[in-house]
Amino acid sequence: MAVDVVVLQALIDEKLKPFVKRIDEEALYAEDFLHALGKSGFFDSSQKNEQTTLLDELTIVQETAKVCMTTAFCLWCHLAALTYIRKTKNAALRGKILPLLENGEVLGATGLSNPMKFYAGLEKLHLSAKRVEGGYVLDGVLPAVSNLGNNHWFGAIAHNEEQEVMVFVNTDNANITLKEKTHFLGVNGSATYTCKFENVFVADDYVVSHNASTFVDQIRPTFILYQVPLGFGVVEASVEGIEKVKAKQNGCNEYLQVQADVLSVKLQSLQTHLALLVQSGEITLNAISKIRLQAVYETLEAVQANMLHNGSAGYIAGSTPSRKLREAYFFANLTPTVRQLEKMTKTLTCNSK
Known part of the structure; x- marks a missing residue:
């Protein structure tokens, strides 16, 4: 359906x-x-x-x-x-x-930005967990978790002696302190907070996995998969933006190197590739990381072209082209960031040979 x-x-x-x-x-x-x-x-x-x-x-x-x-x-x-x-x-x-x-x-929210970097060898894990009767007690600080508010749930991973545990917690927990983060170049309305855990008890009923490392391996391809259409939407909006101004200045935009039809063909090709991957039922980390990385560069190309086609109108504060430009740069720096993706795709490809 x-x-x-x-x-x-x-x-x-x-x-x-x-x-x-x-x-x-x-x-x-x-x-x-x-x-x-x-x-x-x-x-x-x-x-x-x-x-x-x-x-x-x-x-x-x-x-x-x-x-x-x-x-x-x-x-x-x-x-x-x-x-x-x-x-x-x-x-x-x-x-x-x-x-x-x-x-x-x-x-719900993810809460796995730091753990994903941890498993990629980029950061230390910020939360610790102590096993107690009936659950775990967590301490530490997550620098940024988005899509939070009253009575929201999010995942968190904490180090527990020799392995990591993944839990699901509610923002209304009295021992979790939220501090809102704004003043970003883009995505200010993302409800992003620093989350401080102080002696937070999580009962076993709310443990996602007692072996977070294995669980992350299972969910990471889907985690990345859902990010790809963020770029697709921005590309599609940029193509529409370019089409709207193609008659600008007596059609002078036709001389620009990147045109809407080229962007559309690239988008459709990547969309088809993604759909076939999903339908195959074999969404590997290597395959989806390559698509995600390609989506980043195609999105950056599209928003830059949109800015050039719109000319000075795109540089007005609050203009749609400038907003799409800022959104694209956030997409490039969303975990896994473009830097991390470059490392992952090359490492995974080498390891598969």
Whole structure:
């Protein structure tokens, strides 16, 4: 069952488009839009196989990113949280939380930016866990977790002696202190917070995995997969932006080296490649990392072309081309960043030979 694009577009028109400027300039968090997606059944996987669920949710991210990549990024955070709960072997956790996340009653976040860098050999793990009766006690600070608010859930990984444990925690926990982070070049409306853990008890019912390293290996390809349509949406919006101004200055834009049709062909090719990968049921880390990396460079090319085609109008504060430019640079620096992806794709390719 494919996504009902008409209903999705109606939600975007009503609950997202009117607020994009405020999201970008005033750090407004489009929480109502995210809740509405769930209430309208867009996160419901109960009647779908995994491939259909993934393809549908990729479409939702792309359509959202065309209008506002900040909100699409928040949507990705929620889908990452859904992935953790869909994949956990903890039936109690899945039974309690999955329906709430899928029907939009509560929203989720990833919390794995630092752990993903840890497993890539780039950072130390910021949280520690002590095994106690009935669960774990966590301490430490996560520098940045996005898509957070009251009664939001997010994943976290902490070092526990010889291995790591992954848990699912709620922002309303009295021992978790949130401090909002804004003043970004873009994505101010991403509801990003520093999260300080002080003696936070997490019961076994809320443990995603007692062996986080193995679990991350399982979910990382999907984690990265859901990011790719962030770039697709921005490329699509840039193509539309270029088409709108093609008659500017007596059609002088036709002499620019990068044109909308070239960008469209590249986008369609990468979209087809991604869809075939999902349909194959074999989403390897190497394959999806290569697509994600290619999406970064194609997105950067598209937003730069959009700026050039729009000329001085694109440099006005608050213009759509300038917002898409800033969104693209965030996409390039979203974990795994372009630097990390370059390292991963080369390392994984060498190791597979």
